[in-house]
Amino acid sequence: ENIVVSELAKLMGVKATELIKKLMLMGVMASVNQAIDADTAVLLGGEYGIEVKVKFLTEDDLIPVHDDKEEELTSRPPIVTVMGHVDHGKTSLLDRIRQTAVAEGEAGGITQHIGAYEVKMEKGTITFLDTPGHEAFTTLRARGASVTDVVILVVAADDGVMPQTKEAIDHAKAAGVKLIVAINKIDKENANPDMVRNQLAEHGVISEDWGGDYQFQEISAKANLHIEDLLERVLLEAELLELKGNPTALAEGIVIESKLDKQKGAVATVLINRGTLNKGDNFVVGTEFGKVRAMFNYKGASIKEAGLSVPVEIMGFSGVPQSGDRFVVTPDEKTARQVADLRSDEARKKNFAEKSAVSLADLFNKIKEGELKELNIVLKADVQGSLEALKSSLIKLSNPEVKINIISNGVGGISENDVILASASNAVVIGFNVRPGVQARVKAEQEGIELNLYSVIYQAIDDVKQAMEGMLDPSS
């Protein structure tokens, strides 16, 4: 919402030194490279008979949208999440695959936990999300981020379909993600893979060799049986999905983990799903921004660039981003800052609107969501008798969930002061046989404060009671 003096001068066709003089006469001290606010710019324009229009930039203005063309796309590795019932072997499988991955790289390499890792095979690469179970999957999805192409559903051959197996099936289906079944623990004596096939068929997951369209693989994570076969099935599935991305675009990705590291500061693991990320790139992520100071792969090795489906731990954030946040490289630092500022402003406005708008109608929701433990009331009445009666009746409405606080009470009309107090302390105003003055009404409008006026005592009490119970008819 600000503009630098030199830029404004250029737009107006007036010398910057000239503008600075005018600004001084208006009582504003600014140098060529300093920014002045929109209101001042409009006034300044007026001095020269130039109409200055203020346009608020949106994200779309700042980050140009580029539609990837077909010829720009190349195939990218699949991203896999392992799900299944507790103790069916998800962690064992992820560990086993990670060992395979490291064994093929530097001898004795130590893996770092960054939330994901890559497995490079002869026929292609696979990226695994290193958080087993559907919590991470669901959390990311709830935040609008889809980072999984294939789900490996682990089912123990000695235990069969259990509640979380069903949940995993539902999650994968809801997300429209391909499912591959790994029947685990086939090394066990009491393993019964056919029982698993039967039970899964009942849930609509029918294996290919039974005429369905799901790939099944019998494995043992512990005894290291058929793990490669399972990985090959993943690659086969990926081929059918024709996963593609534009490697030349400015990079984008999803934050899958983040933390504040004692040495590195704010770090996050980002899964790149568009473009190629380079050291030195500027970026914005949620309300944070930054510059890629250093990047590390899952082995902890420093790297200079990261391509499609590659998980990288990044250093250089202004603050810790949230998992599920979209990470977007910007053309320059200024843009990154501007977008982050824009988002912070919006978040602040939203917060403010939500906070100040305590009204009887949304009282119950706030109580239910645990946002409100006390209901503050500013109370005004025409005579002392009614005031006392109302006061004691309202206080008695307190229950274990919400305590009623009469933060101010008095005889007389509703004043501007009453409204200011209500606004500052998140209170509702209740008036009995009184009216608000003009200034109070204007202030209430500005601050979004509800003025509840009554001429029957029990009605006032009833309204508050019903609001607390979520029974208030919003139209009343």
Ligand code: GDP
């Ligand atoms: P998660 O809860 O799904 O992550 O399951 P874990 O990977 O922690 O495994 C649960 C238990 O099953 C552990 O004691 C593992 O050693 C064991 N386990 C996992 N895979 C196999 C397997 O293939 N065969 C046998 N016999 N035990 C396994």
